[in-house]
Amino acid sequence: MKGFNSAMAITAAGLLVMTSSAEPLPRSSKCESPLVQDKPLVDSIHLKDLLKCAQDLEDIAYATPYRNRVHGSEGHKNSVKYFKDTLEALGDYYTIELQEYTTEVTFGSSRVFSADGIDFATDSFEYGNNGTWTDVPLVNVANLGCNPEDIPDSVAGNVALIARGSCTFVQKITNAGAKGAVAAIIYNNAEAGIAAGTLGGVNDLIPVGGLTRADGLALAARVEAGETVTSSGDYWAYVDFGTSHNVIATSKYGDPNNVLFLGAHSDSVDKGPGINDNGSGSCGLLTVAKALSKWRTNSQVKFAWWTAEEEGLLGAEHFVETSTAADLAKIRLYLNFDMIASPNYYLGIYDGDGSRYNITGPPGSDVAEKLFEDWFDAKNLTTFGSEFNGRSDYGPFLDAGVPCSGLDTGADGVKTEEEMTIYGGIAGEPYDQNYHDAGDNVSNLALFPFEVNGKAIAHAVATYGKSWEGFPARLASNSTIPARRHVHARESGASKRHNCGVNEVLDY
Ligand SMILES: [Zn+2]
Known part of the structure; x- marks a missing residue:
């Protein structure tokens, strides 16, 4: 129903826009920036800016030898610098903190x-040694x-070609190495994908790869028939300790006792530049x-x-562990x-009410x-609860x-028929x-x-940046993490520096 009130609202809003553009309010101090409004903030988010940011991150990754943005790599350090420099270019709006973290x-x-000359789907074994060989014949190993x-x-x-089963990978590889094999290829003994696993720890075994x-x-049958099958392999991993940073930007305005906190991981895995995972979230925030x-x-x-999300949420965990219970x-x-x-x-929204996956978050x-649901609903966009598993x-x-809440569009899960009907794409595919x-x-x-x-x-930032009306208060008992080390830089300045707007009547 299109009623009288909504027509009035449109007129009023139109007037407001005209007035403010024709006659900007005098700004005697930086504290008099206008209070955040939903529609203008949402309308100022454009695809071209999101894509420019994503392209910048891809360029950063591709300018490095490994073409990725793994925690501690040149690609990641330059990503951190990119976020920091972009935020610093905004003047003094944000206080920026870099929190160092080191991990392997x-x-x-x-x-x-x-x-x-034909490529096969393959995998490496954990603790497998580096190895490269070119045009080396395969030899079948009897039994297992x-x-x-x-x-x-x-x-x-x-190169020894060996079936999986009966004894450990290490035993098979040790036996082949003892007879002078330059490498081993282990194929699965069941229809369970590519053979892979762990060798249990650091070793001096010959390099090994896995096949289905x-x-x-098929390869063993050709060798058995007397054919010479030459193989080439390239298995290596460069593992070392890497140091990089969480980038934390705190707005100059607003009540430091009622914080809206938004996060996205800035690192990738080693296999690629990590532009959807998670250049997309990083650029959304930026x-x-x-x-x-x-x-x-x-x-x-x-x-x-x-940083270091891909290593096990380590950067965020480090932040939480080094925050005081009072700050959290x-x-x-x-x-x-x-x-x-x-x-x-x-289109996924974290299932914080447990309606889909039966795991609820704190009130x-x-x-x-x-x-989020209401906002997408108003745009006639269907959303689904996304598993609220803390991953x-x-x-x-x-x-x-x-x-906690958040948005995601799916990772390695598989699209359903229903979702294909709604969003297009391919059902049955990740x-x-x-x-x-x-x-x-x-x-x-x-x-x-x-x-x-x-x-x-932007809608969430405009909403909670303005008011927590209708949002439950934090209970002191919610803070279950005991106070550990303090991050003094963040603690000491916060209450004094960021006090613009705190004098207003707040409806928290
Ligand atoms: Zn991710």
Whole structure:
């Protein structure tokens, strides 16, 4: 129904816009920026800006030897610098903090196997040694290679082809190496994909790769028939300690006791530049952070670009562990954005009320989910609850009792028929066919969810940046993480510096 009141509202809004553009309010101090408004903030999020950011991150990755943005790599350090420089260019709107973190990572790796020039799907084994060989014949190993006598003398200088089963990978590889094989290829003994696993620890074994059962049996049959099958392999991983940073930007405006906190991870895996995972979320935040800098907020707004998410949420966990319980209790809501432009997307909102997956978050998680649901509903866009399992940077915040929500468009899960009917794409295929792979680049982003999710982030920032009305208060008992080390830089300045707007009557 189109009623009288809505017509009035349109007129009033139109007048407001005209007045403010014709006659800007005098700005005697920076504290008099206008209070954030939903529609203008949402309308200022454009696909071209999101894409420019994504392209910049891809260029940063591709300018480095491993073409990725793994925590501690040159690609990641330059990503951190990119976020920091972009935020600093906004003047003094944000206080920017870099929080250092070191952990062991795989900077680059290769898993390639071919026979007679044809590539096969392959995998490496954990703790497998680096190895490269070219045009080396395959030799079949009898039985399962568990006994030294299973290994023919002819493996010397060649590559041993061995079936999985009965004994450990280490035993098979040790036996083949003892007879002089230069490498081993183990194929599966069941229809369970490519043979892979762990060798248990550091060792001096010959390099090893895995194949599927079907590929292994086919190659073994050709060798058995007397054919010379030459193989080439390239298995290596460069693993070392890497140091990089969380980037944390805190708005100058707003009440530091009622913080809206938004985060996205800035690192990738070693296989690719990580543009959907998670250049998309990183750029969504950066674009909104830039747009917000024209406005005043009543709540303090913090943005974080977390490092080492791909190593196990380590950057975000480090932040939570080094925050005091008192500081964590000031976070009214943490919003997470990880993969918001998946090529075979659906529109997901973290299922904070447990309606789909029966896992609920701290009170407020449901309210934030509803905020997003209503916003997409109003645009006639269907959304689904997304599993609220803590498998991204919000996990440590959930553990600390902070209400959480967020958006995602799917990772390695498989699109349903129903979702295909709604969003298009391909049912039965992963939401992101390039998940954790080299193809996770700008050319494979889905543009529609990228833009609409970017605007949804802006809507949440405008809403809670202005008021927490209707949002449950944090309970002191929600903070379950004990005070540990303090991050003094963040603590000491916060209450004194960021006090613009706190004098207003707030409806928290
Ligand atoms: Zn991710």
